[in-house]
Amino acid sequence: MLSPGLALHTDKYQINMMYAHWINGTHNRKAVFEAFFRKLPFGNGYAVFAGLERIVKYVEDLRFEESDLDYLREQEENYDPGFLEELRNFRFTGTLHSVKEGSLVFPNEPLVRVESRIFEAQLMETALLNFMNYQTLIATKASRIRQVAKDDLLMEFGIRRAQEADAALWGTRAVYLAGFDSTSNMLAGKLFGIPTAGTHAHSWVQSHENEEEAFRRYAAALPDQVTLLVDTYDTLGSGVPHAINIGLEMQRQGKRLRAVRLDSGDIAFLSIKTREMLDQAGLSDVKIVASNDLDEHTILSLKVQGARVDSWGVGTQLITAADQPTLGGVYKLVAREGDDGEYIPTIKISANPEKVTTPGAKDIYRLIDRSTGKAIADYLCYPSETDIQEQAPIKLFHPSHTYLSKLVENYVAEPLLVPVFVEGKRVYQLPDLAEIRRHHKEQLQMFWPEYLRMMNPEHYRIHLSDQVWLTRASLMQRYIDKGK
Numbered sequence: 362m363l364s365p366g367l368a369l370h371t372d373k374y375q376i377n378m379m380y381a382h383w384i385n386g387t388h389n390r391k392a393v394f395e396a397f398f399r400k401l402p403f404g405n406g407y408a409v410f411a412g413l414e415r416i417v418k419y420v421e422d423l424r425f426e427e428s429d430l431d432y433l434r435e436q437e438e439n440y441d442p443g444f445l446e447e448l449r450n451f452r453f454t455g456t457l458h459s460v461k462e463g464s465l466v467f468p469n470e471p472l473v474r475v476e477s478r479i480f481e482a483q484l485m486e487t488a489l490l491n492f493m494n495y496q497t498l499i500a501t502k503a504s505r506i507r508q509v510a511k512d513d514l515l516m517e518f519g520i521r522r523a524q525e526a527d528a529a530l531w532g533t534r535a536v537y538l539a540g541f542d543s544t545s546n547m548l549a550g551k552l553f554g555i556p557t558a559g560t561h562a563h564s565w566v567q568s569h570e571n572e573e574e575a576f577r578r579y580a581a582a583l584p585d586q587v588t589l590l591v592d593t594y595d596t597l598g599s600g601v602p603h604a605i606n607i608g609l610e611m612q613r614q615g616k617r618l619r620a621v622r623l624d625s626g627d628i629a630f631l632s633i634k635t636r637e638m639l640d641q642a643g644l645s646d647v648k649i650v651a652s653n654d655l656d657e658h659t660i661l662s663l664k665v666q667g668a669r670v671d672s673w674g675v676g677t678q679l680i681t682a683a684d685q686p687t688l689g690g691v692y693k694l695v696a697r698e699g700d701d702g703e704y705i706p707t708i709k710i711s712a713n714p715e716k717v718t719t720p721g722a723k724d725i726y727r728l729i730d731r732s733t734g735k736a737i738a739d740y741l742c743y744p745s746e747t748d749i750q751e752q753a754p755i756k757l758f759h760p761s762h763t764y765l766s767k768l769v770e771n772y773v774a775e776p777l778l779v780p781v782f783v784e785g786k787r788v789y790q791l792p793d794l795a796e797i798r799r800h801h802k803e804q805l806q807m808f809w810p811e812y813l814r815m816m817n818p819e820h821y822r823i824h825l826s827d828q829v830w831l832t833r834a835s836l837m838q839r840y841i842d843k844g845k
C-alpha cells in the first residue's frame with residue numbers, strides 16, 4: 362500500500378532461477394509450494410495467522426513495470442531480451458489457498474499453498490514470507506497480550522518504534538485483528554478503519570509554565586476525550602493532585618475527566634495510590650492508563666501485584682516483537698510437474714529430522730470434537746483422501762512412534778485452507794477487520810485453556826494421514842539409499 366510496484370520486492374536468486382527456468386524451457390512447468398513455520402514464537406502455544414490481505418493485494422498487483430525491466434536489463438547484460446518480454450507479460454495465473462486471517466495455526470502445517478507455473482510461484486516466495494512472517498508474529502504477540510490483559514482496554518502505541526512505516530502500518534493491523542481495542546496510528550486508522558485513541562505527551566506539559574494550567578488548557582480544548590499524563594514532574598506530589606483539580610472542575614461543568622496516564626516509576630504502587638486519591642476526591646469514574654515499555658510479562662506481573670490499571674498502552678515491545686523479532690516461516694517446494702503432466706511429490710532432506718519437509722500438496726483439517734466443540738488436533742492429508750471429508754473414523758498416530766495411536770470418531774473436520782485465487786482469478790472475498798476479529802475470538806473459544814496459557818502451554822498436535830506419512834517415509838528412504 363505504501364510501496365507500489367512490488368515485483369522487485371524479492372531476492373535476486375528468485376530472478377536468477379526464473380531466468381534459468383526460462384532458458385531451459387521449464388518455466389511453464391507447474392509446481393506446488395507451501396509456506397509454514399517450524400517453531401512457535403515467544404514459547405506460545407499457538408500463532409495467529411495474519412498477512413493474507415497484504416498477500417492478496419501483492420498478487421493482484423504483481424506486474425513488472427517498465428522501470429523494473431530497465432533495471433534488470435542494466436543489472437544483468439546476459440539476460441535475453443525474450444526473458445524481459447516474458448516478465449513484461451507476467452501475471453499470477455495460478456491457484457492459491459490460504460488459512461484465514463485470525464485463525465490459530467501451528468508449526469509444520471501449510472498456511473499458504475501456491476500452485477502455479479514455477480516461474481510465478483518462485484518469484485512470490487520472498488514477498489509472501491515477508492508479509493506472513495511479520496504480520497503473524499505481531500498478531501501472535503498481540504494475542505498473548507490480550508490473553509493476560511483479559512477485558513482491560515488495550516491501545517497500540519508503537520508507530521514511533523516500529524521498523525519503519527510499512528511495519529508500523531501492517532503491524533498495527535495485525536495487532537488489531539488479534540484483539541487490541543485501538544491504535545494511536547492515524548494512517549492505520551484511516552486505511553483500515555481501526556479505532557484511534559490518544560492521550561498527550563510530556564511536551565504538552567513542558568510547553569507550559571505550570572502543570573495544572575497545561576492540564577486545564579488541554580481539557581478545555583478536547584473536553585470529550587481528556588486523559589492527562591501525570592508523571593512529568595512528580596506523579597503523586599503534583600501530577601495526580603493537579604489532575605484531580607481539573608477532574609473536579611470538569612465535574613462542576615457537567616463534563617468528565619476520562620483518565621490519567623502513568624508512564625514511569627513503579628506502576629503497581631503508583632496506580633494503587635492514584636486510585637485511592639481519585640476515589641477519595643470523588644472521581645471513581647476516572648480511569649487509569651499505564652504505559653512504558655510494557656509487554657505481556659510486565660502486564661501479568663503488574664496484575665499479580667494488584668495494580669489498579671484499567672487500560673494499557675503498548676508500543677515498542679509489541680510492534681517490534683522485541684523478544685523474538687522473526688517468525689522464521691519458510692516456503693518449500695512440495696510437488697513438481699513431471700514430463701507426463703502428473704505431479705511428483707518432492708522432499709528436502711536434512712540431518713535435522715524436524716527440517717525434513719513433508720512431500721505433496723496437502724490439505725489441512727481441524728478436527729473438532731462434536732460433544733465439546735473443542736479442537737482435538739489438526740490433520741494433514743492429500744486432497745484425494747476422502748475419509749476425512751466423509752467424517753469416517755480416523756486413526757491419529759504419533760509421527761515418530763507410530764504404534765501410539767488413537768481412533769477419533771465423533772468429530773467435525775473443518776478445512777483450514779480456503780481457495781483465494783483459482784487459475785489467476787480471485788475467488789475469495791476479503792473479510793473486513795471486524796469479521797477477522799470475530800473469527801479470531803471464535804478460534805480461541807475452540808481451544809482448551811491449556812493450549813492458550815502464556816507459560817508452558819500444552820502442545821497441540823498436528824497429525825499426518827497414513828498416505829502422507831508413507832510418502833514421506835518412502836521418499837526419505839529413497840534419498841538415504843541414494844546417498845549410500
Ligand SMILES: Nc1ncnc2c1ncn2[C@@H]1O[C@H](COP(=O)(O)OP(=O)(O)OP(=O)(O)O)[C@@H](O)[C@H]1O
Pocket residue numbers: 624625626627628629630652653654655659662663666
Ligand atoms: N511494579 C512493577 N513491576 C514490574 N515492572 C514494572 C513495575 N513498574 C514498572 N515496571 C516496568 O519496569 C520498567 C521500568 O522502566 P525504566 O527503568 O525505564 O524506569 P522508568 O520508571 O520508566 O524511568 P524513566 O523515568 O527513565 O522513564 C518498564 O518496563 C515498566 O513497564
Ligand SMILES: O=P(O)(O)OC[C@H]1O[C@H](OP(=O)(O)OP(=O)(O)O)[C@H](O)[C@@H]1O
Pocket residue numbers: 518519521522561562563564624652653654655674675676677678
Ligand atoms: O514504551 P512503549 O511501549 O513503546 O509505549 C509508547 C511510549 O512512547 C511514549 O514515550 P516517548 O518517550 O517516546 O514520548 P513521551 O515524551 O510522549 O513520553 C509514551 O509515553 C510511551 O512511554
Ligand SMILES: O=C(O)c1cccnc1
Pocket residue numbers: 518519545558559560561562652674676
Ligand atoms: O496517546 C498516547 O498516549 C501515546 C501515543 C503514542 C506513544 N505514546 C503515547
